[in-house]
Amino acid sequence: MDTKILLPEDRIPKQWYNIIPDMPGPLAPVIHPGTLQPVTPDDLLPLFPIGLIEQEVSPNRWIDIPDEVRDIYRLWRPSPLFRAHRLEKALGTPAKIYYKYEGGSPAGSHKPNTAIPQAYYNKIAGTKRIASETGAGQWGSSIALACQMFGLECTVYMVKVSFNQKPYRKSMMQLWGAEVIASPSDRTNAGRAILAEHPDSNGSLGIAISEAVEDAATREDTRYALGSVLNHVCLHQTIIGLEAKEQLAIAGDYPDVVIGCHGGGSNFAGIGFPFVADKANGKNIRIVAMEPTSCPTLTKGVYEFDYGDTAKMAPISKMYTLGHDFMPPGIHAGGLRYHGASPLVSQLVHAGVVEALAVPQNACFEAAVLFSKSEGIIPAPESSHAIRGAIDEALKAKEEGKERVILFNLSGHGHVDMTAYDAYFSGKLEDYEYPEEAIKESLTHLPKVSF
Amino acid sequence: MDTKILLPEDRIPKQWYNIIPDMPGPLAPVIHPGTLQPVTPDDLLPLFPIGLIEQEVSPNRWIDIPDEVRDIYRLWRPSPLFRAHRLEKALGTPAKIYYKYEGGSPAGSHKPNTAIPQAYYNKIAGTKRIASETGAGQWGSSIALACQMFGLECTVYMVKVSFNQKPYRKSMMQLWGAEVIASPSDRTNAGRAILAEHPDSNGSLGIAISEAVEDAATREDTRYALGSVLNHVCLHQTIIGLEAKEQLAIAGDYPDVVIGCHGGGSNFAGIGFPFVADKANGKNIRIVAMEPTSCPTLTKGVYEFDYGDTAKMAPISKMYTLGHDFMPPGIHAGGLRYHGASPLVSQLVHAGVVEALAVPQNACFEAAVLFSKSEGIIPAPESSHAIRGAIDEALKAKEEGKERVILFNLSGHGHVDMTAYDAYFSGKLEDYEYPEEAIKESLTHLPKVSF
Numbered sequence: 039m040d041t042k043i044l045l046p047e048d049r050i051p052k053q054w055y056n057i058i059p060d061m062p063g064p065l066a067p068v069i070h071p072g073t074l075q076p077v078t079p080d081d082l083l084p085l086f087p088i089g090l091i092e093q094e095v096s097p098n099r100w101i102d103i104p105d106e107v108r109d110i111y112r113l114w115r116p117s118p119l120f121r122a123h124r125l126e127k128a129l130g131t132p133a134k135i136y137y138k139y140e141g142g143s144p145a146g147s148h149k150p151n152t153a154i155p156q157a158y159y160n161k162i163a164g165t166k167r168i169a170s171e172t173g174a175g176q177w178g179s180s181i182a183l184a185c186q187m188f189g190l191e192c193t194v195y196m197v198k199v200s201f202n203q204k205p206y207r208k209s210m211m212q213l214w215g216a217e218v219i220a221s222p223s224d225r226t227n228a229g230r231a232i233l234a235e236h237p238d239s240n241g242s243l244g245i246a247i248s249e250a251v252e253d254a255a256t257r258e259d260t261r262y263a264l265g266s267v268l269n270h271v272c273l274h275q276t277i278i279g280l281e282a283k284e285q286l287a288i289a290g291d292y293p294d295v296v297i298g299c300h301g302g303g304s305n306f307a308g309i310g311f312p313f314v315a316d317k318a319n320g321k322n323i324r325i326v327a328m329e330p331t332s333c334p335t336l337t338k339g340v341y342e343f344d345y346g347d348t349a350k351m352a353p354i355s356k357m358y359t360l361g362h363d364f365m366p367p368g369i370h371a372g373g374l375r376y377h378g379a380s381p382l383v384s385q386l387v388h389a390g391v392v393e394a395l396a397v398p399q400n401a402c403f404e405a406a407v408l409f410s411k412s413e414g415i416i417p418a419p420e421s422s423h424a425i426r427g428a429i430d431e432a433l434k435a436k437e438e439g440k441e442r443v444i445l446f447n448l449s450g451h452g453h454v455d456m457t458a459y460d461a462y463f464s465g466k467l468e469d470y471e472y473p474e475e476a477i478k479e480s481l482t483h484l485p486k487v488s489f
Numbered sequence: 490m491d492t493k494i495l496l497p498e499d500r501i502p503k504q505w506y507n508i509i510p511d512m513p514g515p516l517a518p519v520i521h522p523g524t525l526q527p528v529t530p531d532d533l534l535p536l537f538p539i540g541l542i543e544q545e546v547s548p549n550r551w552i553d554i555p556d557e558v559r560d561i562y563r564l565w566r567p568s569p570l571f572r573a574h575r576l577e578k579a580l581g582t583p584a585k586i587y588y589k590y591e592g593g594s595p596a597g598s599h600k601p602n603t604a605i606p607q608a609y610y611n612k613i614a615g616t617k618r619i620a621s622e623t624g625a626g627q628w629g630s631s632i633a634l635a636c637q638m639f640g641l642e643c644t645v646y647m648v649k650v651s652f653n654q655k656p657y658r659k660s661m662m663q664l665w666g667a668e669v670i671a672s673p674s675d676r677t678n679a680g681r682a683i684l685a686e687h688p689d690s691n692g693s694l695g696i697a698i699s700e701a702v703e704d705a706a707t708r709e710d711t712r713y714a715l716g717s718v719l720n721h722v723c724l725h726q727t728i729i730g731l732e733a734k735e736q737l738a739i740a741g742d743y744p745d746v747v748i749g750c751h752g753g754g755s756n757f758a759g760i761g762f763p764f765v766a767d768k769a770n771g772k773n774i775r776i777v778a779m780e781p782t783s784c785p786t787l788t789k790g791v792y793e794f795d796y797g798d799t800a801k802m803a804p805i806s807k808m809y810t811l812g813h814d815f816m817p818p819g820i821h822a823g824g825l826r827y828h829g830a831s832p833l834v835s836q837l838v839h840a841g842v843v844e845a846l847a848v849p850q851n852a853c854f855e856a857a858v859l860f861s862k863s864e865g866i867i868p869a870p871e872s873s874h875a876i877r878g879a880i881d882e883a884l885k886a887k888e889e890g891k892e893r894v895i896l897f898n899l900s901g902h903g904h905v906d907m908t909a910y911d912a913y914f915s916g917k918l919e920d921y922e923y924p925e926e927a928i929k930e931s932l933t934h935l936p937k938v939s940f
Binding site for chain 2: 040041042044046047048109112113114120142143144145146183186187205206207209210212213214215407410411413414415416451453454456457459460463
């Protein structure tokens, strides 16, 4: 029995799967933060190229992947699907565990799956430069790589605390030709306003988004790029699940449960959405989003309209939210620290199609260590949440004495996150209590919108 | 035209290629550092299990790979062979450039190819614990992984300056269950002697080797493991070149030139030795070892008997050497800072079968950056030497207007070496002059041996 199921390059999917026509009901409108009225595609043109705006609202179930994008995907796609024989044995479970591994991309995560097409649609629309933001740097390094591949300039506003403390991903961005600015910066009104009030500000993802959006909105040659949350980002990531389905078919299996970690929603959508389609067609399958207890958007948030950013400059979406000014504790899975969630994932959770579970970080690192000792690969802290979910499912199967096919997405490697493992081993990781009071307070600040 | 040539798992080679019967002449004996007489297999039993000692001197051209080893190889092997379409285009060369990518292993380099069989042969010989040393940590992390897979304890003596300055690979070793000791340590006589004289010693690979050898030699349950130089290490790495040959055949190509970087010789042997066999059979092919000008063992050293370590505790081999007490400047390609070389590679260079070239580090980083911007993958600083060689060959082909097929080994990724790239971009990398005086001095200390 093989350990990996590989596909040749000509089996890289030719189309992405767009879940919009298969959603349980119409999408809520996206609201302009200034007018509090639904945005039109025209409102978005200063920020996004037309190709991506069309995808954001497309009613077509299948959307062609341009050859230029598939050609770059070839550098690491199709990604391997692994059968976790050694982990199964370590757990003594009758379950079959499969994982799709996205850490083999040049940036080490799934993020280039959407960075590449985003750069492509900008390139053909005449964009010369992309402005974006990044927290720990997974997304920033991916958009830098993508801009390099299409000859676009790239400026990344990087949250200052990460800029200073996580130099490796900053260096990757610079290697791929991007300009990296510590945020808050004096380059934007948003940044200068923060610095005037808090000269020593460490920054936040919300502030960095505001800076990148302002940069793009105020320069004719520049557009904005976001690495998660939006519909077109989820669309591009479905290549993960589409490949996994084909690989599982080769193995003669179909999952009983599909698991992804959840921050903004992109890697979860990537592995999960192609299976949501099957569920809508009557398949008996569970699809589970794993999030951190310290930032429990899907499990403890409300399903309401809220701003995408702290500074209230980004569009308002109907989604699960902890409130746009909720500041999650500083866990190591930086990519999962977002107050909101993909509107598509949110609607699926609200409709009961997708389950959500929250797990504390020590339990996730425990799972990641067991995984590494069995399978070798060292997971990113974000991905460890999916591993925790998969292991718990496998242990349940063992308890019940039942076979079960489990599929999870291993969204990235952890080679540049080893300080997080050090903290775990030294017993210095806190399992934050569910921050009930902070969330309650933050939820009183939601915008007054009803559509 | 595909970007990657993949092989299914059942095409993982079933045998390693042993170059010993195809060498141009008999091997020089290995000399005992105490008696100055040739070592016998019995002399090596306190350090190595019998399976590896047999491989060290085997006259058989093909040696079976145990199923237990192939099963673990499946986690990342066969490794992909890439055609560097984008790099070729960036260079405007008529040459075809192929690279074998070994950075997809759990440890991020080619080192697990030998760590896994070394742990296996120890396991079946009843070894309970392995002691080894590491500089920057590529080898240490790989032997830790391998011991984890076979349930062996593992202690790694890590050069103190790296222990303090390169925490990421130390953390990987700990994650895979190894005990990591900063060397010099108070655990061994060798370490205590150094500390008594130099309490603030930063350590060196030579000292760390002495500590690990002493640890293994003085404990019945413990054996020693080395990540390069030795014949059995080169043997295990030939899986790289064997796979590459099969993949090139699928592409319908055969290389005019094969290139690997060279430190102790293991990754070079891996890509090169299977082609040396063809050359011996009349194929017109060049095989080139790339080394740093700061540690120019093959190009500026002498082909003489010398100690494998600084402390003169390791066996004496006939090899190219800069002298066992030569201390190379602190370049970023830590894996290439070794005073000696694999005796097998040395003999091939001496016989004119293999060419050697030395390149300065700035030129290597320049090549690595061009490579990353074209192909995505960020190379380890060691591997950048092979890239420099490949690019120079491709540029020569362009100048001459000739097609040429170039194959090189991309032995590891550079995600944990980004500080080296930072130093390059900030103009802080020195191109060390060839350290002629230091080498001349060191070469006066060779042992008096002639066989």
